[in-house]
Amino acid sequence: MLSRPLRQTFTLLAAAALTVTTVSACGSADAVEASSAGNELAGAKFVIGSKDFTENIVLGNIAVQLLKAHGAEVVDKTNLGGTVPNRKALESGEIDLYWEYSGTGWIEHLKNTTPIQDSAKQFKATAEADLQKNKIHWIGPTPLNNTYALAIRSEKAKELGVKTLSDVAELARTKPQEVTVCIETEFSTRDDGLSGLSKTYGMTIPKDRVSLLDTGVVYTETDKGQTCNFGEVFTTDGRIAALGLTVLEDDKKFFPIYNAAVTLRQETYDKYPALEKVLQPVIAKLDDATMQRLNARIDVDGEEPTKVSADWLGKEGFLGADKS
Structure with a gap:
């Protein structure tokens, strides 16, 4: 039987302990220096939620920092809870947007039992049905498939x-x-x-x-x-x-495809159509490998979600000029 180096084991245990603190703290975006990438959203105010696991918190922080960089006032409610609390908060107007996954929308929110195994078709069917039935608009999808x-x-x-x-x-x-x-x-x-x-x-x-x-x-x-x-x-x-x-390979293709996307009420999208222009370039860059690296920086290395999100946005040139 193969054995792992003790150094790796101790490092991972320490990182796990750090993660409990950093992720549960909800990571205020105030720690990230303000920057400006444009004024498309000047005068707008958004309350942004996220689910309570690492990846969705990272995505939530990406949205917080990106929309602020484009002139919006943002209230950070990331790490709000699981799927149900976020969806209810979105529908009730408690939050204005959060990142959801196409498979979750199709199965959980739209109550379908059979997933569509083509990524583009799955997203299109989910987005169209959710808009028609619930007036929820989807901006995306990302290339990443977090199944x-x-x-x-x-x-x-x-x-x-x-x-x-x-x-x-x-x-x-x-x-x-x-x-x-x-x-x-x-x-x-x-x-x-x-x-x-x-x-x-x-x-x-x-x-x-x-x-x-x-x-x-x-x-x-x-x-x-x-x-x-x-x-x-x-x-x-x-x-x-x-x-x-x-x-392990899902050889019967049971699990749906879970491409991430930003979900918001149609009325919010109609009021601020510039959200599409601001979000889509970022969405296009979020593939599996990128998300694995960002998640590992938090769950393995013990970094804070706000820093990881800001580093990535800055490196990709999405935050514009520093205003400080």
Whole structure:
């Protein structure tokens, strides 16, 4: 069995502790120096939310800093909670925009049961239906596809001979004691989560072999292999490579495509159409590799989301001239 260097393990544990502090602190954009990239949004005021996991907090901070750089007044409500609180806040007017994912819109908000496996078609269908039914406008999509997956320690994957989710289903029949799973609470209740996955692959996992954990803990426990052999992960998460985890192939194409996009009420979009011009160049740059690097800086290196977002926007030339 392969062993990991102790240095890497200690570094990751320390980073995890730092992440709990930095991400939960919601990262005020006040720490980022003001800059100007244009005045397209001068006089506008936006309340920006985000979900409570690293990537969505980073995306939320990108929106906060970008819109401020284009002249808007921004209230930062990133790290607002899970999918449901953000969507309700958007619909009620508590927030004006947040980043959502096409697969989540299609399955969770629009209540479809079958995903569309073509990325462009999935986004188009989601955006059109959400606009028609709910008057929610989507700006995007990003190239990044932050879909769900199951991962396992690479050495354990070799030991068990698993490469695909069908292999896991077969293992659940032949060696059920090996199929222990760590997941977050939201994954346990979503149609595109564990119940749908189990149904699609025809596998039964007893409740006593499923552990509900915070997102970050899922990764560390999967790496340890004591609480669980398999863990729910996001494919753009930087911890997958850092921990040496193997992502199992979704060979039956159960999981939807999750391209990120900015969602806002149609009335907000109609009032501020310049949002499209401001956001689209940034959206186009956010691919899988970029997001993995940004996520790793927070979850592995322990940096703050506000700094990571500002560094990236500045490096790409999206923040314009420093006003200080």
